Amino acid sequence: MRLLLVEDDRLLAEGLASQLEKVGFSVDVTRTAKEAIILGEQEDYKAGVLDLGLPDGNGLDVLRRWRKSNAIFPVLILTARGDWQDKVNGLKAGADDYLAKPFQTEELIARLNAIVRRSEGRVQSSLKAGRFELDENRQCLRIDDGTEHSLTGTEFRLLRCLMGRPGYIFSKEQLMEQLYNLNEAPNENIIEAYIRRLRKLVGPETITTRRGQGYLFNDAA
Amino acid sequence: MRLLLVEDDRLLAEGLASQLEKVGFSVDVTRTAKEAIILGEQEDYKAGVLDLGLPDGNGLDVLRRWRKSNAIFPVLILTARGDWQDKVNGLKAGADDYLAKPFQTEELIARLNAIVRRSEGRVQSSLKAGRFELDENRQCLRIDDGTEHSLTGTEFRLLRCLMGRPGYIFSKEQLMEQLYNLNEAPNENIIEAYIRRLRKLVGPETITTRRGQGYLFNDAA
DNA sequence: CTTCTCCTGTAAAGTAACTTACGTTTAAAT
DNA sequence: ATTTAAACGTAAGTTACTTTACAGGAGAAG
Numbered sequence: 349m350r351l352l353l354v355e356d357d358r359l360l361a362e363g364l365a366s367q368l369e370k371v372g373f374s375v376d377v378t379r380t381a382k383e384a385i386i387l388g389e390q391e392d393y394k395a396g397v398l399d400l401g402l403p404d405g406n407g408l409d410v411l412r413r414w415r416k417s418n419a420i421f422p423v424l425i426l427t428a429r430g431d432w433q434d435k436v437n438g439l440k441a442g443a444d445d446y447l448a449k450p451f452q453t454e455e456l457i458a459r460l461n462a463i464v465r466r467s468e469g470r471v472q473s474s475l476k477a478g479r480f481e482l483d484e485n486r487q488c489l490r491i492d493d494g495t496e497h498s499l500t501g502t503e504f505r506l507l508r509c510l511m512g513r514p515g516y517i518f519s520k521e522q523l524m525e526q527l528y529n530l531n532e533a534p535n536e537n538i539i540e541a542y543i544r545r546l547r548k549l550v551g552p553e554t555i556t557t558r559r560g561q562g563y564l565f566n567d568a569a
Numbered sequence: 570m571r572l573l574l575v576e577d578d579r580l581l582a583e584g585l586a587s588q589l590e591k592v593g594f595s596v597d598v599t600r601t602a603k604e605a606i607i608l609g610e611q612e613d614y615k616a617g618v619l620d621l622g623l624p625d626g627n628g629l630d631v632l633r634r635w636r637k638s639n640a641i642f643p644v645l646i647l648t649a650r651g652d653w654q655d656k657v658n659g660l661k662a663g664a665d666d667y668l669a670k671p672f673q674t675e676e677l678i679a680r681l682n683a684i685v686r687r688s689e690g691r692v693q694s695s696l697k698a699g700r701f702e703l704d705e706n707r708q709c710l711r712i713d714d715g716t717e718h719s720l721t722g723t724e725f726r727l728l729r730c731l732m733g734r735p736g737y738i739f740s741k742e743q744l745m746e747q748l749y750n751l752n753e754a755p756n757e758n759i760i761e762a763y764i765r766r767l768r769k770l771v772g773p774e775t776i777t778t779r780r781g782q783g784y785l786f787n788d789a790a
Numbered sequence: 791c792t793t794c795t796c797c798t799g800t801a802a803a804g805t806a807a808c809t810t811a812c813g814t815t816t817a818a819a820t
Numbered sequence: 821a822t823t824t825a826a827a828c829g830t831a832a833g834t835t836a837c838t839t840t841a842c843a844g845g846a847g848a849a850g
Contacts, residue, residue, distance in 0.1 A: 446580055461742070462671050486738060487782060500808055501781050534810055540826060541810075559818060559825060721797055755799055761837060762799075768838095780807060780836060 349464070352396045353377045354384040354410065355426070356403050364397075367453045373460075381405035388414045388421075395464050396423040397456070398443075408441050415442040422463040424456070477514045477567060480550060482507060489549060497549055502527060506542050510555065514567030517558050539563075570685070571613065574598045575605040575631065576620040576647070585618075588674045594681075602626030609635045609642075616685050617644040618677070621659065629662050636663040643684040645677070660705050666733070669747050679734055698735045698788060701771060703728060710770060718770055723748065727763050728786075731776065735788035738779050760784075 351373040355361040358379070365375040376391070378384050381402045388396060388410070396414075400407035411423060422444040444463040447456055475482040479492035488498040489507065499507065509526045510518060520539045528534065543563055547555055556564050572594040576582040579600070586596040597612070599605050602623045609617060609631070617635075621628035632644060643665040659667055665684045668677055696703040700713035709719040710728065720728065730747050731739060741760045749755065764784055768776055777785050 459671065462673070462746075487779070498779060502809070535812085537812080537826090538810060541828090544827065557826070723798070756801085758801080758837095759799060762839090765838065765840095778837070 349373050349394045350392065351375045351460075352384070352387055352391070352393045352421075354381075354397065354402070354407065355379065355399045356401070357399075364453065364456070368457065368460075371457055379403070381407065381410050384410045385413045388419045389417045393419075393421045395421050395460055395467070397426065397460070398423055399426045401428070411441045411443060420467075422467040424459055424463055426451075475508060475511050477511045477565060478554070480511065480554075482511050484508075491550075502542060503545060503549075506539075507546055507550075510546075510563065510565035514565045517562045517564045519562040522562070570594050570615045572596045572681070573605070573608055573612070573614045573617045573642075575602075575618065575623070575628065576600065577622070577624050578620075585674065585677070589678065589681075592678055600624070602628065602631050605631045606634045609640045610638045614640075614642045616642050616681055616688070618647065618681070619644055619664075620647045622649070629658055632659065632662045632664060641688075643688040645680060645684060647672075671746070673743075676734075679737070683733070696729065696732050698732045698786060699775070701732065701775070703732055705729075712771075720770075723763055724766055724770075727760070728767055728771075731767075731784065731786040735786045738783045738785045740783040743783070 349372060351368060353361060353365055353368070353375050355364065355377065356379045361377050361379070365377050368375050373394075376387060376393075378387055379402075381404050384398070384402075398407050398411060402410070407425065411425070414423070423442070424445045424447060425443045427446055427448055444467070445459050447459060474484060481490040482488075482504075483490060486498070487501075487504045488496055490496045505527055506523060509523060520536060523539050524533060524536065527539075543555060543557075554566055556566055558564065570593060572589060574582060574586055574589070574596050576585065576598065577600045582598050582600070586598050589596050594615075597608060597614075599608060600623075602625050605619070605623075619628050619632060623631070628646065632646070635644070644663070645666045645668060646659040646664045648659070648667055648669055665688070666680050668680060695705060702711040703709075703725075704711060707719070708722075708725045709717055711717045726748055727744065730744060741757060744760050745754060745757065748760075764776060764778075775787055777787055779785065
């Protein structure tokens with residue numbers, strides 16, 4: 349789970365980063381507002397932690413810039429103790445939570461997890477294609493005939509990929525990239541295996557093979 | 570739909586208010602017990618959200634005052650995580666639901682809608698789902714076949730969470746958050762252990778496992 | 791105060807579900 | 821016809837959940 353930590357106090361930043369990494373985040377750290385803006389806009393983070401006091405600008409401006417572009421990841425702001433004006437402004441600028449310094453790392457982790465979960469919940473988009481509807485929240489597939497099938501994690505991710513762009517041909521390599529990361533890439537055959545399982549659900553005609561190229565989800569299904 | 574939010578943490582209050590307004594409530598916010606009592610007695614709300622920790626008094630006293638006068642709108646109380654005593658007292662004082670901090674706003678909204686809907690039918694302090702009825706006062710479970718089982722504290726709290734939103738998938742982490750606080754968080758296995766105890770009561774088909782996602786109480790039970 | 795009981799949480803073993811690997815068969819393309 | 825890619829079936833591997841039994845602790849009863 350990628351995370352952006354914007355904190356100018358080097359010592360604090362390093363300490364936090366290492367603790368956050370212990371609990372499963374992969375953390376990018378930056379000390380300046382300038383860099384924070386660029387990273388937030390260009391990279392795909394699951395959440396951000398933002399100290400409001402930065403050497404080269406106000407953290408709130410960073411947040412506003414993020415929100416103005418399309419950076420939609422949830423942000424937790426760190427404020428000086430009792431400075432609730434900052435908190436209010438932070439919320440108005442689009443923060444999702446706040447924490448007053450000094451704080452316990454456990455508290456930060458708990459709140460981070462909370463906002464990440466919350467942000468995942470608020471994407472209640474269900475993906476529709478033809479007779480099919482993929483429910484992101486419940487991780488299940490509904491079909492026009494009224495049936496509903498719950499999907500396993502891998503089935504779901506693969507199907508979401510295909511349904512996300514009906515008619516587009518995804519190569520096996522592309523699909524592999526979406527499903528796995530570089531370290532833990534299994535046998536390529538795995539895609540074929542899962543395609544087969546999905547076809548059992550959606551019918552063989554719904555997912556078409558382009559031999560040598562890849563697979564596609566038929567939009568006119 | 571008018572709503573009264575009693576919360577002394579300014580930031581939290583503002584954040585909640587804005588989110589609640591997004592989903593169609595019109596929200597009055599107050600930070601003090603004194604004002605809360607007056608507003609609750611004089612204004613016509615559809616529901617109330619009440620934080621128990623207030624600067625100038627106990628939230629429970631506010632609730633009791635409301636109930637003593639003719640304020641009949643349903644009330645959801647916010648408690649510190651893992652603080653059962655408050656929850657129990659709150660229910661006894663006439664609260665209709667409770668939620669442990671920190672919570673997801675979606676959860677609050679869902680529960681608010683639930684108690685409003687319920688209150689329009691009539692105020693009742695028992696939670697019904699399918700063939701089951703959870704009695705808040707007696708902390709016991711009644712089943713359609715006429716049997717009645719008393720529950721232990723933990724059993725009750727877990728079941729209450731699940732039955733409060735039938736059909737919704739609660740992750741183990743979510744359930745942990747509602748049952749325990751940061752200091753006294755036991756082995757994660759505890760949820761599984763209690764799910765099993767509950768299933769012995771309600772039958773294995775009533776609580777469904779979604780592997781990798783969580784558990785849900787079947788509404789069509 | 792001591793004993794007993796029941797609730798709670800832990801640990802470890804057992805099982806089911808999901809994932810991956812692999813060998814074989816089938817089908818497509820040249 | 822030959823080569824190559826995909827499909828299929830099965831089995832092994834892995835992870836998540838279930839089940840069970842028990843130890844410690846709090847509160848009730850003696």
